[in-house]
Amino acid sequence: MSVYDLRFPTSDLLDGSDAMNPDPDYSAAYVVLDTSGPGLTGHGMTFTIGRGTEVCCAAIEAMRHCVIGQDLDALEADPGGFWRSIAGDSQLRWLGPEKGVIHLATAAVVNAVWDLFARRAGKPLWKYLSDMSAEQIVAAVDFRHISDALTRDEALTMLHGSEAGVAEREADLRANGYPAYITSAGWLGYPDDLIRSKTREALADGWDALKMKVGRDRDDDIRRTMVLRDELGPDRRLLIDANQVWDVNEAIDWTIALKGADPWWIEEPTSPDDILGHARIAQAVHPIRVATGEHCHNRIMFKQFFQSGGMDIAQIDGCRLGGVNEVIAVLLLAAKFGVPVCPHAGGIGLCQHVQHFSMFDYLRVSGRNDDRMIEYAGHLHEHFVTELEVRGGRYIAPTDAGFGLEMKIDSVRDYAFPDGAVWTARG
């Protein structure tokens, strides 16, 4: 196992920031697992925004005993047991449980192992997952603490129920890709004419759903969202994102004030831990949907968001949940409660992660993609060995084996913090 602290000085390069995160340096605690198989390495990472990446690296190092010396066949034969051995390590569990740094690290390690499974099988992860039997899929899930909402047997029945049409959906996915949306025109601080020109560019590129950051100034938001709606026309989806800055009552008032622009969702209106608050907001701002989840840290939180009606759109994150196993659990829960999954992405590596999850969801879990889409941001993809393809507002199904998280050797060398060339040159 090798662990790397990689940071990209995006705080002085990025087009925009949001109301909660003014100066992110997109970063990765990146892990590479070596095996005795010829040329077989597994790659995982957790996404961070600068300071503290070294803390995530330390947490990944603390999981060394969970993977070193393990037999890949044994892990693949019991993926649920493998997950529990990491997420349930009794001493490390105290530091969460199943949340924060230790869970971010769990994602990196667990996903590096799934990368090995998929690479060895010669399939991209979405295809590897979609080719698993219903029994194998539920065997990867830890139903502990969610069985009051979803049992193993229910999950099996659901998976068998969505088996019809898999081949047609796979053909559609390979031919047409998977729907996506972007924020290109919606950053805080963009003047109106830049919003207009960036929106026109996006529409010309085939995008038909755009997100705008809100939450700094209410009157400004009313004007900006109306400008965006004016450019989008009445039928395209306009999404707004407050990045947690409001308290519950403020979230309700502010969102209603933006109703004129007909937003399809309001994202992260308040604290990501506030299930009951989101449920109140969802009720008050209906039919505007409440979207959240990029900071929702485990299956138990998602379960409650679904039970309470506080999450109309589930924005799973590729690194916040404890890796593929827990993502599957949340996809199953979302399908049971009829909640569309629209993953969070951007940063670095998040687009690479979540495309596989949405494609698997389409083929084997929810069986649909008309009411859902994946976030996209166009930066930092050049650091990955496998090219990320997004065309005409859609993710193209990857064909390379694995997760697509392997980073280029030059990038690992140059962006290493604090000793890589990019950082030493900055002094």
Added chain:
Amino acid sequence: MSVYDLRFPTSDLLDGSDAMNPDPDYSAAYVVLDTSGPGLTGHGMTFTIGRGTEVCCAAIEAMRHCVIGQDLDALEADPGGFWRSIAGDSQLRWLGPEKGVIHLATAAVVNAVWDLFARRAGKPLWKYLSDMSAEQIVAAVDFRHISDALTRDEALTMLHGSEAGVAEREADLRANGYPAYITSAGWLGYPDDLIRSKTREALADGWDALKMKVGRDRDDDIRRTMVLRDELGPDRRLLIDANQVWDVNEAIDWTIALKGADPWWIEEPTSPDDILGHARIAQAVHPIRVATGEHCHNRIMFKQFFQSGGMDIAQIDGCRLGGVNEVIAVLLLAAKFGVPVCPHAGGIGLCQHVQHFSMFDYLRVSGRNDDRMIEYAGHLHEHFVTELEVRGGRYIAPTDAGFGLEMKIDSVRDYAFPDGAVWTARG
């Protein structure tokens, strides 16, 4: 700032373990803040159970820029702003937000600063807090994301309302201490005759509330709790603790099966994140109270537990919440919702922490201690400079200035991991 990774090999010494944590090595990520004041140092820590303590130390180190070079007078004049500068650091916040490793580290750093405040004032922390004006107390609280349940003005009104009788309560506290309870007789695996003899010892020492671990075997639990009830007689409080091992429905059935022993509370019946699950359990097992909170990670989670009725007893932890500031927020919320606070303690350093919080709660917030008590465990106190006094089943009010978290030089040297004498001798 100096940071130490201290571990105590309790896994081969402790009397007992619980259903979730079989082999804890009680540990501390310990921080010492040096100042320019003669002999003035601040001491804080976060409690862990072994592996991963180094991750917490790394997180504390990552907060160096938040405290180094700060002026103590300025911090004391704006304790809320100081707290927000740490808990709200935008890059570190991504790693939580306000949960897990990064929040455990926040507790250590924030509490070390409060130790400085109290030491400089020459008062034990409980007295320092209790001597603050209502305005100063609310100035320490971050009302962000809890204002739908408690506003600054409501908190002020509550604090003014509980000012009557403070002097009498302080006299009572100094004379009689604060009620406590203990687990001495209730560890999993104790044979019945040991339960009986340990209970008799505890009663002879003045304890009148005892806790028993449950959750491994239902029939065994029924028998063991009845043995304990038999020894306690009908009027003393018998507490049971499942350490999160059940799912919601199982928790309901199992707790009801133990009703015969008349438990006063069931502690941690399921996942500490499951607000709605706890609310269902609380409704189903009433009048047995549902107690939880040692893994409840911030004020937003406590707010919802109180709003939902899922927490009849609030078991705040001295290191899980983000230090004194957030503890005050939760004490105020608990008082507003009428929920008794019975802090979690044990491990190492937790008793030292929470005694101050309960005493402050008694004097200035809830104004009562008849329906509440502090957990106590009798181990590892010898490593602290300030003696912890518990007599006749009650915590004696500390008189030394500060938090009482300063550890002895020999302990810091010998238990340092992995290079201290205790660890090198173990090989």
